Amino acid sequence: MNMTAAPAVEPRHGLGLDWNTSGPGELRRRIRAGRYSGHTGGLARGYVQANLAVLPAAYADEFARFCQRNPKPCPLLATSEPGSPRLPELAADLDLRTDLPSYRVFRNGEPDGDVASIGDLWQDDFVAFALGCSYSFEEALVDAGLSLRHWNDGSVCPMYLTDIECAPAGRFHSRLVVSMRSFTPADVIRAVQITSRYPRVHGAPVHLGMPERIGIENIERAWQGDDPVVAPGEMPVFWACGVTPQVALRAARPHIAITHTPAHMLVTDVRNASLAVG
Known part of the structure; x- marks a missing residue:
């Protein structure tokens, strides 16, 4: 497999960006351009971050049921249409192929490396799931x-x-x-x-x-x-923890699946406050 290696981790300073207060769109643009590949904890304050799982459509219904039966580790926020790298309810400009700082690739249930983008791996039958994150x-x-x-x-x-x-x-x-x-x-x-x-x-x-x-x-x-x-x-x-689905993916052994690299999350335009109850 010809995978593009993830770029070296950029520091959170020195890029002309206030990491604590800049909006999620600016952070995604930096990630998309390869200018940041570090973990996202504490970044884009005020906005929801999400775990990501991408797998072939033949596995999507079973994975959705796994999430429904285990809402504590797998709180489902959004699901894509088959083949679409978009989740417009989370961010209008979001591209799941480029907008996370690091992705983990699984083949037949085994980790096959972390990559900076997944455009060359994307398939027409992929379904993406965004799940809530403790950040x-x-x-x-x-x-x-x-x-x-x-x-x-x-x-x-x-x-x-x-x-x-x-x-x-x-x-x-x-x-x-x-x-x-x-x-x-x-x-x-x-x-x-x-x-x-x-x-x-x-x-x-x-x-x-x-x-x-x-x-x-x-x-x-x-x-x-x-x-x-x-x-x-x-x-x-x-x-x-939202890494639980990665363990479940390993058990299901799809020929290919992609997740976020732990701690390198999908940063959305949804406000944290909108998820609070009571």
Whole structure:
């Protein structure tokens, strides 16, 4: 396969862009032009970011059922028409082939590299799914005064593969992947309250403390993302994670499938506030 290698990661400064306040359209244009290929946590403040899964139409109905049966890790925001790289309800100018900073390609269920764009891989029968991402509720946590260590140090939120089984659908099955953030006990209560208002971006945590209870043997070693620092007096808090569908794709083994590279998300024009309930 002739894949275009992802460009080197650009710094978040020095590009004439205010990363925290510039709109999502400007960020997508930079990505499309190959000027930014890093992770998107904390960027385009105020706007929804999404996980991406692209697979042949023959697998689309089963994957949609998998999402419907597992709304915590797979909160479905939008689905494309077969063959279309557009999701106009998320952004009018969005091109799914170019507008993510990095894509992960799977062949027969196995990872086959990360690439900067997927125009040369796009097929007429591809169906794309955009799923909610915890980056949206992270902004609500920060706005409420809670500290997120990975935001402060520019790292990627740690993710873990648990022993919790998702509800299967046809060829798709998976254990639950979770993301972790640690807080003081008082802030844990606030984090639960805040994220409960965002069910379309994973909602409330699935587990508090005691990582061994969900099959995480060593919390200091992330399965994906960066290894965490849990300070004395803090409790690890676990949310369902949108990397779960990547595990399900591996189980279904389509001849080709494409997702976002973890932490390199689809940035939309939808406001985070529009997803809040209550």
